[in-house]
Amino acid sequence: MKDFKDKIVFVTGGASGVGLGQAQVFTAAGAKVVIADMNRQRLNEAIKAGAADYAIKLDVTDRAATAAAADEIEKVYGACPDILCLTAGVNTFGPAEASTYDDFDWVMGVCFDAVVNGLITFVPRMIKKGTGGYIAGTVSYGAFGPGPVTAPYAAAKSAMLNLLESYYVALKPYGIGVSAICPANVKSHIYEAALNRPKEFSNTGYNVSEKTQSFLAGFHESGIEPKELGEILLKGIEDEIFLVVPYKSGTRMVELEFDRFKYYTYKGGVEELAALKATAERQEEALRLTSEREGFDVSKKSLMGNAAPPDNGGFGKARSDLDFIAPDKKA
Numbered sequence: 311m312k313d314f315k316d317k318i319v320f321v322t323g324g325a326s327g328v329g330l331g332q333a334q335v336f337t338a339a340g341a342k343v344v345i346a347d348m349n350r351q352r353l354n355e356a357i358k359a360g361a362a363d364y365a366i367k368l369d370v371t372d373r374a375a376t377a378a379a380a381d382e383i384e385k386v387y388g389a390c391p392d393i394l395c396l397t398a399g400v401n402t403f404g405p406a407e408a409s410t411y412d413d414f415d416w417v418m419g420v421c422f423d424a425v426v427n428g429l430i431t432f433v434p435r436m437i438k439k440g441t442g443g444y445i446a447g448t449v450s451y452g453a454f455g456p457g458p459v460t461a462p463y464a465a466a467k468s469a470m471l472n473l474l475e476s477y478y479v480a481l482k483p484y485g486i487g488v489s490a491i492c493p494a495n496v497k498s499h500i501y502e503a504a505l506n507r508p509k510e511f512s513n514t515g516y517n518v519s520e521k522t523q524s525f526l527a528g529f530h531e532s533g534i535e536p537k538e539l540g541e542i543l544l545k546g547i548e549d550e551i552f553l554v555v556p557y558k559s560g561t562r563m564v565e566l567e568f569d570r571f572k573y574y575t576y577k578g579g580v581e582e583l584a585a586l587k588a589t590a591e592r593q594e595e596a597l598r599l600t601s602e603r604e605g606f607d608v609s610k611k612s613l614m615g616n617a618a619p620p621d622n623g624g625f626g627k628a629r630s631d632l633d634f635i636a637p638d639k640k641a
Contacts, residue, residue, distance in 0.1 A: 311393075311444050311487060311547050315340035320383060320391040322370050322428065323398030324362060325352035327498030328448050331536025332395050333362045335544050341393070344383055346370070370398045370424035376431045390435035393547075396428045397448040400503035403526070404516025405639045406461035408628035414462045416511035421466035422473075429477060433486075442485030444547055447474045451494035451555070451603060454567035459626040478552050491543045491554040494603040495533035501526040515632060517641035521623025532605040557603050566599070 319336045323329035324345025333356065337343045345361070346368035347353050353365040364386060366379050384390055400420045402413065425447060436443045450467040457464025471490055478488035504518045539556055546554035555564055573579035586592055624641030632640065 311442075311550070314393075314544075317341045317392040318383065318387050318389060319343045319393040319395065320346070320379075320432070321362070321395040321397055322346050322368070322424070323448075324395075325349050325356050325365070327500060328399075328493070328496055328536050328539060329395070329397040330356055330361055331538070331540035332397060332446075332448075332543060333540075334537050335540035336393070336395075337361060337363070339544065342387060344386075344391070346379060347398075370427060371419045373427050373431070376424075376427045380431050380435060384435075390432060390439055391443070392436075392439075392441065393444045393446065394428060394432050394436070395446045395448070396425045397446075398424055399448065399450075399500065400507070401460065401463045401500055402504040402507075402514065402516055402518060403459050403522075403626045404514070404518075405626075405628050405635060406458055408515035408632055408635055408639070409461055410513050410515045412511040412513040413515060414465075416507055417462035418466045419511075421463060422469050425470050425473065429473070433477070433481070436486055437481075437484050442487075444487045444489070445474070445477065445481070446489045446491065446543055446547060449474070449490045449492045451492050451563070453492060454564065475552065487547065487550050489543065489546045489550075489552055489554050491539070491546065491556065493534055493539055493556050495530065495605055496539060497530055497533040497535050499530075501530060515628055517624045517627045517629055519623050521621075522625040525622040525625045534605065557599075559599055559602055563599055563603065566596075 314336060319341045321329050321333050321336070321343065324333045325347035326349070329345065329347070333343050333345050337360065343362040344364045344366065345353060345356055346366045348367065348369055350367050353367060356362055357365050366382060368379050369375055380390060398420060400417055402417065429445070447470060449471045450463070452460060452464045453467035453471040455464070471492070474488055474490045481488060501523050505520070505523055534556060542556040543554060553564065555561070557563060570583060573583035587596070627641040628635040628639055630641050
């Protein structure tokens with residue numbers, strides 16, 4: 311897809327962060343942009359700032375509400391979207407073994423189930439429209455690897471990536487393209503979600519507080535600007551690239567991530583992989599690539615490791631009252 315003028319674009323999670331960046335970029339390209347979000351104030355601010363043309367307050371996990379949003383778009387613009395951006399997402403951090411049903415239900419609900427809702431609601435309408443179109447899903451670099459402190463999120467994003475690839479193949483005959491953009495760290499407010507999660511999903515096994523989220527906010531400050539990420543996605547759509555990894559070394563990053571699987575298939579493979587990672591050359595490349603994708607010098611600042619700074623409020627740890635968790639993994 312090369313021409314975005316007057317195309318109808320629907321962006322979930324469009325009132326802030328990655329979604330807002332996408333809305334701004336598509337609006338600048340001449341598209342008619344509709345944004346959806348749970349935060350009415352931010353929706354109004356985005357419209358007032360000219361980032362989009364129309365706003366819908368929407369809980370993306372609600373199938374009936376998603377269908378109603380699709381109907382509303384068709385009523386306002388006379389047709390379903392030409393471009394569907396499935397961008398809404400949430401995350402929270404803690405040891406995988408401390409996860410609760412609520413942790414999985416909340417994160418998987420927004421990061422995967424809502425993607426299913428969007429696809430099942432809009433794809434048939436896009437096919438019937440008969441003019442082709444495009445679907446862009448905001449996945450995550452976390453989809454490529456294990457998530458020892460982001461298990462629900464990593465699982466959701468891995469599932470989302472596979473699902474989008476399935477649609478990428480399936481929708482070719484209809485002239486509908488699909489791209490999955492996989493950033494690692496973005497300058498956004500996604501960290502706020504863990505402090506505002508719905509009451510019905512309030513039972514978490516993770517240590518989450520104002521202090522842990524303040525620490526996470528500092529990490530996100532070094533991430534890619536949402537508008538820059540939106541411009542990278544737009545170029546990916548123009549070039550019809552399925553896997554958009556927004557870094558200079560993106561191809562090498564993906565190659566290294568998937569290369570590790572072969573070491574899991576035979577006895578001694580894990581030890582061989584560990585020995586390979588221990589080499590100075592491999593460590594140097596890993597440090598360079600990590601610095602590039604995270605946007606800061608990882609030799610000075612750690613997000614995931616047990617050696618995290620002492621003033622992080624116990625970020626990435628389990629609740630202190632869980633008696634089955636190793637002491638060094640609890641706040």
